[in-house]
Amino acid sequence: MLERLPAILLPLFAAFFVAIASFVISAAYAEHRAAEIDAAAVSLAENATPSVVHLAAARAELRHTQTLVGELVNNAVLGRSVDRRELDEARDNLSRSLDAYLGLPVYPGELKQWQTVAQELGKLDLDTDRALSLVANGHPEEANTLVDGALRADFNATSEAVMASIELNARQAGRIALEIAAIRVHSRQIALGLNMASVTFALLACVAAAVQIRRHVRLLWRQGVLLERRADELEQFAGRVAHDVLSPLGTVALALDLALRRCDEGPTRKALERGRHAITRVQCTTDGLLEFARAGARPEPGARAEVRPVVDDLMVELVPAATELGAELRVEPFAPCVVAASPGVLTSILANLIRNALKYLGNAAVCRVVVRVLDVRDAVRIEVEDTGPGIAPALEEVVFEPHVRAQGAQVPGLGLGLATVKRLTEAHGGRVGLRTVVGKGSLFWFELPRASTEATHASEIGSSTGA
Template structure:
């Protein structure tokens, strides 16, 4: 019997080693799949979604340019004064959108498609310059004929080429989405199989241990009275081992059943799914801006109320570290308690957009500072966000609250929707927005929201359990 112990222990160790190895392989495989899902989701968030956004903006500016050029030629034919400012600005916006698209990584086939776009853009640019030259030199009829013939076809061909690039990126979005879904299914299935195998090996090891221990106990019992005490001790030891091993395994089996009913919650596959889910949540930052902007015209709920101080305090906790990283000061001037007729989420969205915008455009100012003020203006609460940045050029100042408008030469990423969202949300809540800026000295953005009514305050007290 003693000679058999090494082989018994070896078989038990082997079984437990296989069980542990199965758990380790399952975890490693889940991490590998998580990395693949992360890569695909990151590509969606940082390449495919921005590419579609910039190309869509370029296509819109292309049609805007066509309309402005047509108006310019029509005015020339009618002998009206010519103003190329809007046309030049539209062409600049088109160039900026395409430049932003070109710095992104490329997918297979995308570079070849861009060559088609570039050819059409080159031809279009030459024909636009010819029309402008004819118009400027006093030949509006020839410019109009060229506009109706060659230029119309140029605009259509360029627009179709840009649309083909959008569709190419959309195809990659669809394929990556399918790939992510397939990897999630495969990861969950293989992880489940590995975990099941590890549990099976553990159960086999436990059964082998129980069988071998009981066999050894019987052999000891047969040796006689002199070995009874040792046999009893061995039996007790066997019982303890069986209890200590089978007990946790039962709990593991129960946990696995519960995890399966909850779609793998607590399993490595679930962790990989959750990690992949966290990565997809980043396009929505180029798109959230789009969604928040699209929904910004919604009317406030009746009786909506937001205390200003808690909202600002929460934002300061989040944004002061951001300011410190930028080497800037972010502070709030003292103010009396007040509340506005909007939900806390709406007030947070407006303030966060203004403060982040101020921090983002501080630039290389010697004194980097953003100051927040809360003022009482009769029936409204006015909140100001003042920065010491470079200010805003007079040409763009009237347009800063419009969608997709950004300061020319801006070096920071963005889609130009933050201030448009501020305006939509504020005006939807019967408020106002405004701007004071001096080039080289900074800007002051402000908005006003109606004060919360006394009825809203009482309703808020009742909801919070502080009412009478």
Template sequence: MGGSEPVPPAVGAPTARRFIVVAVGIAACFMGVTAYSQAVQRDVDRDADDIAYNAVPSVERLSAARAELRHLEALLARARIDGNLAAIGRSRGAFHDDIAEYLALPTFPGERERWDAVSTVLEKLEQVVSGILAGENSARVQLPQTVDLASAAIAGSIEFNAAQARRLAIHIRMLRRRSLITGYLLDGLAAALALAASLLLLRGVRQYTGLLEAYGSLLRDRADELEQFSGRVAHDILSPLATASMALGIAGAAAGADERSRAAAQRGMKSLQRVQLIVNGLLDFARAGARPAPGVSVELKPVLDDLADALGMAAREKQIDLAVEPVPSCAVACSAGVLTSLMANLLNNAIKYMGEDGHERRITVRVRDVGQLARVEVADTGPGIPRELLPTLFEPYVRGATGGKPGIGLGLATVKRIAQTHGGRAGVESTPGEGSCFWFELPKVARRSTDQK
């Protein structure tokens, strides 16, 4: 039965790496879509702000100034302006206000240079208006031509801002179209990568399922080997041991008063008993790895009561009080033999290692409900276990302070292995000088009218 324990299967590294690469690619696509969309949105917001806070207000103010310019021309063109001075002043002020508000707005590249030419015309207009108000006939003659020049200059600035607004609107439309196309492309790439990831995942699941099936088959083969090994050991070793033990017993009885012969026979019997103890421990440990039979269950109370009766005499011989607390009606998922092996190991250990001090000597067996599991505890008032030994206590061939007690260190390892094989676990809590509490947990099953033994 050489070889190491079967190792659970793992997903193939190449498949895992490919899956990670594809997953990173999908994440990069989504992050790229998000980053690109945000960049496009920033450009769209900037262009929209230029339209809303520059081009449109500029067109509004310049259009108002142009209209006010024509109104001012009409007021100044009258034969007598003495009665219109107030109206002329208001129109003139409104025109200047519209121009000032326009100049306060942000400007597009090249707009300020264009306005320098317009300013020259407006300065000429201001001189003509001042001349008319001063009564100069030459200024009145120049008014229509000057107003036309100023109106045309202002109209040029209006057209410039309108052209900027159109350009920005076209740019916004282009950005949105480009963003839409890029988004479709990246989404398509992400969908393709997601499909590839799904195929890789499906392939990995199939591979892992195959590995699990192979691993399960290997475990079943190992369990069968363990069972065959147990049978061979039972037949090839235990049978001759029983024959030898019987022969030594007969030899001891036939020795009669010959002390040397009787002592030799007794030593041989003890040696055989130690060999049988070792073989039994090895057999229990080997069988502990075998898979449990499906559907098997047993009631806790009858098995615990039978063991308490069977081991009660051994406990009393060592002045130990062995007590079983009231056991609730509960069935666990194992056979009676398995439960007996678990309990016998823990009870025999508790009796064997109680110690010889004059303290209270008591072993208590109790059952606790821990949800879907039933916990069986064997608590003693013995010397306890050193803290540094607890992590390895359930490993094979590990023994604490034995005080010369026989054993090979497989009892607790067998308990742990049987409990885990049946879907439970085992453990210990101990305080040096106060005692220990060994326990195992097994899955509970619904009670049935007839328990399988």
């Protein structure tokens, strides 16, 4: 399946990639055309329009200057007083308007047209200065002749040259406006086409996704059927294994019961009693794990176990084993409590932790294992603390994984005890954890949900009814 995965997803990824690429290209193209429109609009607003405005103002000042020159010369002819201040101001305004126009960018052909304007302005300035000089030197009649002849022609030629520049900028403004309109129409068409392509590829991607999802769901269904079949086979196998394990244990239990009835008080009887308790615990653990397996790795509804009997029963078996190892195993006092798990499951979890602690005490100066049962809100927390060598930091994160063992460990085992603890606890809605200090020991803990009052009461009623 992993080998087929890239080939299965390739059409889907390709469709999504093309759809995204279409959207990106559409956005990039729209941005590019928008930049062109912005540039044209800036040219229209900051070049063509201001040029027309400044040239129109210059042409108006030109006519005003012509009028003022005529009035000044006419007053001189009539012997009236002559005041050049208004004429000088008009000529200054004309210069400022033309300077403002010259400060703007030029369009194609505009520079050549300006040369004509400049040439006519030069002739106009020379003839105007001559007329004013004639007036100042007392020759008003000659000045009047110059105004009516050459100077009038200069004003008309200059005005026509300025008007030609105005028309050139007006044509540029019209061209830019048409260009903006054309860009908008073309951009709208291209954007519409790209958007349609994007939507089309997005729909194809959705169709491809739907096809792949349908295939994947079908594959998952087939795998589910296969897993269910395997689970049934494993359940049958677990039942056969449990039967094969429990059958000889039943025989051993009967033999021990018979020996106990015939044995007097003494060390032998105590050894037989410990053996009988051990067989009972094995039967209880096997039954609990079998129930767990049959429940599909989930606890049966209403499963419950009183903690104290399980702990006391384990102590009967494990305290002598700890004594043989030269270690102290003790349980701190705790209040009665009930967890939402079968006694067999609780026995398996706690026994694994205690045996693991005893197994790895090593050559510690003080060999001690302490069991604590704590009340934690809606859960029961059980801690198993030892004085062993502790766990290396590199193993803290993986110590609950299967087949993980300390490097160079001399104690036999497969590394499945802590993994069993983790899986059983989490399957029952609980948690596991570890606190360790190298050279000082470790504290393993697990929490199981507290059995509800209704489940406990129902269990008690069932027990009394069965009795």
